[in-house]
Amino acid sequence: MNEKAKITWQNILGYVKERINPQSFTTWFSSSQGVELKDDVLLVEFPNNFFIDWIEEHYYNILEEAVNSLNGNKLRLAFKAQRQQADRPLRKKKRFIIAQDSSKLQERFSFENFVVGKNNEFAHAAALAVAEAPGQAYNPLFLYGGVGLGKTHLMQAIGNFVRHQYQNLNVYYTQAENIMTELIEAIQKNQQMAFKKKYRTKDILLIDDIQFLYGKERLQEEIFHTFNYLYIQGKQIVITSDRPPKEIPTLEERLTSRFQGGLVVDLQPPDLETRIAILQKKAEQDNVRIPNNVAYYIASRVKSNIRELEGCLTRLLAMASLSGQEISEQLAEEVLKELLGYSGRITKDMILNGVIDEFGFSENELKGKKRTQKLALARQTSMYLIRTLMNLSFAEIGQFFGGKDHTTVIHAIEKIENLKKTDLEYRQKLERIINRING
Ligand code: ADP
Ligand code: MG
Numbered sequence: 001m002n003e004k005a006k007i008t009w010q011n012i013l014g015y016v017k018e019r020i021n022p023q024s025f026t027t028w029f030s031s032s033q034g035v036e037l038k039d040d041v042l043l044v045e046f047p048n049n050f051f052i053d054w055i056e057e058h059y060y061n062i063l064e065e066a067v068n069s070l071n072g073n074k075l076r077l078a079f080k081a082q083r084q085q086a087d088r089p090l091r092k093k094k095r096f097i098i099a100q101d102s103s104k105l106q107e108r109f110s111f112e113n114f115v116v117g118k119n120n121e122f123a124h125a126a127a128l129a130v131a132e133a134p135g136q137a138y139n140p141l142f143l144y145g146g147v148g149l150g151k152t153h154l155m156q157a158i159g160n161f162v163r164h165q166y167q168n169l170n171v172y173y174t175q176a177e178n179i180m181t182e183l184i185e186a187i188q189k190n191q192q193m194a195f196k197k198k199y200r201t202k203d204i205l206l207i208d209d210i211q212f213l214y215g216k217e218r219l220q221e222e223i224f225h226t227f228n229y230l231y232i233q234g235k236q237i238v239i240t241s242d243r244p245p246k247e248i249p250t251l252e253e254r255l256t257s258r259f260q261g262g263l264v265v266d267l268q269p270p271d272l273e274t275r276i277a278i279l280q281k282k283a284e285q286d287n288v289r290i291p292n293n294v295a296y297y298i299a300s301r302v303k304s305n306i307r308e309l310e311g312c313l314t315r316l317l318a319m320a321s322l323s324g325q326e327i328s329e330q331l332a333e334e335v336l337k338e339l340l341g342y343s344g345r346i347t348k349d350m351i352l353n354g355v356i357d358e359f360g361f362s363e364n365e366l367k368g369k370k371r372t373q374k375l376a377l378a379r380q381t382s383m384y385l386i387r388t389l390m391n392l393s394f395a396e397i398g399q400f401f402g403g404k405d406h407t408t409v410i411h412a413i414e415k416i417e418n419l420k421k422t423d424l425e426y427r428q429k430l431e432r433i434i435n436r437i438n439g
Contacts, residue, residue, distance in 0.1 A: 002036050008075075009034025009044055015066035016059065028055060035080075043078045050318035052079045057314070105163070105173050109156035115281050117274030120150060123265045127154045130236060131161035134169065134204050138263035140227070140237035144244050145267030148307035151240040154267075155206050158238055162204055169203040176213045183219055192222070199226045204236045211241045211248050220252045227258055270306065275299035278306060279313055288317060290327050297329045301336060312339055346389050346437060348400060354433040355382045367402040380412035381430065387413055389437070
């Protein structure tokens with residue numbers, strides 16, 4: 001063990017510790033150690049590869065910051081797993097975090113690793129067409145969609161594909177924010193020519209998160225001319241954003257219309273089937289199998305963000321491997337609770353309380369026999385919610401409401417289904433209750 005390595009890592013951790021939540025810090029960093037410092041490379045050991053994946057995915061930026069603030073940017077970090085699992089061969093022996101390297105294409109963002117579903121099939125097809133014939137199919141290609149839905153993945157898949165297929169083409173990926181910073185710096189140092197040269201020599205320019213393009217006319221004008229130049233030369237431009245071009249308030253009109261002149265496609269949240277497929281695919285990449293019921297458990301609760309979905313899986317695998325427990329629904333429940341702050345498990349009491357808050361009856365009244373119109377509606381609403389949120393049988397639900405017949409429950413649910421369709425005010429009520437149940 002190298003004393004200097006230990007201390008250097010401790011210093012880096014000191015920086016990180018102040019900036020992330022204590023529980024995450026303990027979970028992910030307390031078992032790490034600096035083991036060797038040689039030629040400006042600090043080798044850090046983690047219990048296993050799940051840790052390394054997680055750290056790279058979630059703490060890359062903060063570590064980079066820590067390194068820069070403490071050691072300038074000379075130091076590089078290398079990660080190594082202490083234990084190697086028999087069921088999961090190491091993909092690489094060491095992994096390097098190299099300071100200032102956030103604009104690189106990541107290998108794992110490939111078309112092979114991208115699961116296609118109804119939500120993204122059009123975006124996927126467009127991206128593939130662009131990758132196969134850059135500058136010819138759709139130009140510019142504009143991909144938009146919510147957080148964690150695969151925009152960066154698809155964009156980088158184009159880059160990776162082109163790099164392998166056409167080695168003579170100059171592919172460049174960057175974030176819109178970086179371009180702005182570069183441009184401002186270029187202007188300050190009077191080096192606009194260098195900026196122009198850098199961007200105008202690309203064959204494929206991939207610009208991520210264009211909604212962060214900000215700034216005065218002069219900056220956007222420069223960007224516009226760059227895009228125009230590339231476009232006229234038949235070079236491919238791909239843009240991503242969290243919303244369609246005309247909804248980006250900071251974007252100048254002519255940039256907006258330039259973007260709209262190509263193909264604009266959106267990525268929607270994946271449906272349940274696709275979410276399960278994504279989990280299975282990711283597990284497969286890690287050489288582990290997750291039981292179907294566990295995949296279902298997670299996928300039915302984490303709905304709108306694939307990054308979160310992956311995060312749950314990574315954490316689940318880490319917990320299973322650290323504790324030697326089987327990958328089970330129970331373990332998945334713990335993970336969801338920890339990461340998302342809820343277990344995803346809704347109880348009948350939670351539902352009743354939600355209804356009571358909205359309608360103002362007591363539990364006994366809900367379960368009792370009295371049938372004023374308003375009380376009946378509150379009761380039927382409870383039945384409906386228990387059925388849809390918990391999937392209990394009609395008989396079980398009837399039982400819970402003081403031994404009512406299953407046909408009563410069926411009738412209640414049909415009534416609510418209809419009401420939902422016809423009565424806006426009721427629908428809003430229902431939404432409020434559901435929000436309350438979900439905390
Ligand atoms: P965005 O840029 O839209 O915020 P990312 O492209 O960074 O989202 O995707 C978030 C995570 O989800 C990434 O790890 C990515 O690999 C994964 N991901 C997104 N969509 C898919 C998909 N269709 N198949 C497999 N993985 C996906
Ligand atoms: Mg992104």
